[in-house]
Amino acid sequence: xxxxxxxxxxxxxxxxxxxxxxxxxxxxxxxxxxxxxxxxxxxxxxxxxxxxxxxxxxxxxxxxxxxxxxxxxxxxxxxxxxxxxxxxxxxxxxxxxxxxxxxx
Amino acid sequence: xxxxxxxxxxxxxxxxxxxxxxxxxxxxxxxxxxxxxxxxxxxxxxxxxxxxxxxxxxxxxxxxxxxxxxxxxxxxxxxxxxxxxxxxxxxxxxxxxxxxxxxxxxxxxxxxxxxxxxxxxxxxxxxxxxxxxxxxxxxxxxxxxxxxxxxxx
Numbered sequence: 191x192x193x194x195x196x197x198x199x200x201x202x203x204x205x206x207x208x209x210x211x212x213x214x215x216x217x218x219x220x221x222x223x224x225x226x227x228x229x230x231x232x233x234x235x236x237x238x239x240x241x242x243x244x245x246x247x248x249x250x251x252x253x254x255x256x257x258x259x260x261x262x263x264x265x266x267x268x269x270x271x272x273x274x275x276x277x278x279x280x281x282x283x284x285x286x287x288x289x290x291x292x293x294x
Numbered sequence: 295x296x297x298x299x300x301x302x303x304x305x306x307x308x309x310x311x312x313x314x315x316x317x318x319x320x321x322x323x324x325x326x327x328x329x330x331x332x333x334x335x336x337x338x339x340x341x342x343x344x345x346x347x348x349x350x351x352x353x354x355x356x357x358x359x360x361x362x363x364x365x366x367x368x369x370x371x372x373x374x375x376x377x378x379x380x381x382x383x384x385x386x387x388x389x390x391x392x393x394x395x396x397x398x399x400x401x402x403x404x405x406x407x408x409x410x411x412x413x414x415x416x417x418x419x420x421x422x423x424x425x426x427x428x429x430x431x432x433x434x435x436x437x438x439x440x441x442x443x444x445x446x447x
Contacts, residue, residue, distance in 0.1 A: 218324065220326065268327075268328050268329050269326075269328035269329070269330050269439055270328045270329025270330040270331075270332060270333045271329065271333070273330045273333055273334065273437065274333035274336070274337070277333070277334070277337045278337075
């Protein structure tokens, strides 16, 4: 792919280069595309860490009734670690809904 | 997964495999080393994971847990017959029969039995007996993103 000349909106579009594509045989494809957290809040506000992740307390609570867990908090990591935080956060949310509060 | 498919994967003739017996296996070639099985096991067994990551010779960590072996060293070594095979084909530790001699922990080649399981006896993978009684799959099988942990019915 290459970028075309900018169109009327000023955005260059990717255009395929003729004959540049090729097929590669593979048994397994592991996607390692360097994901970074893109939380739906602007960076630099008090809810995010300097590293870009969200700042949550030990109950995975961000603020009010908003919870966050996984890569958006820790940054890129193994799936399992994100799953662990997701499970723990889900049990905290369950506690909040069923008991009206988290903790004792 | 049907037992016949498992046999096919392992290269065992179906006739030689005791159909109906429980068989758990992990396709290590397709395992992506993500630790999901470890954390879901920890979550479903009140903070104790019976899946252990062992470093292989090539340097990557792969999950090992009780395979419910047909010829199980832990069963042979147990003097109290506290490890029994139930009707579903799985091996289970009966805490009330166990005298906590820990011989089974040493006997298991996969280091799949760990200290302080239910009732103070050694604990190991119970294939999520509680989840299965509710008609669900064992947690590691249900959650594995690569679908590499399999169990014959």
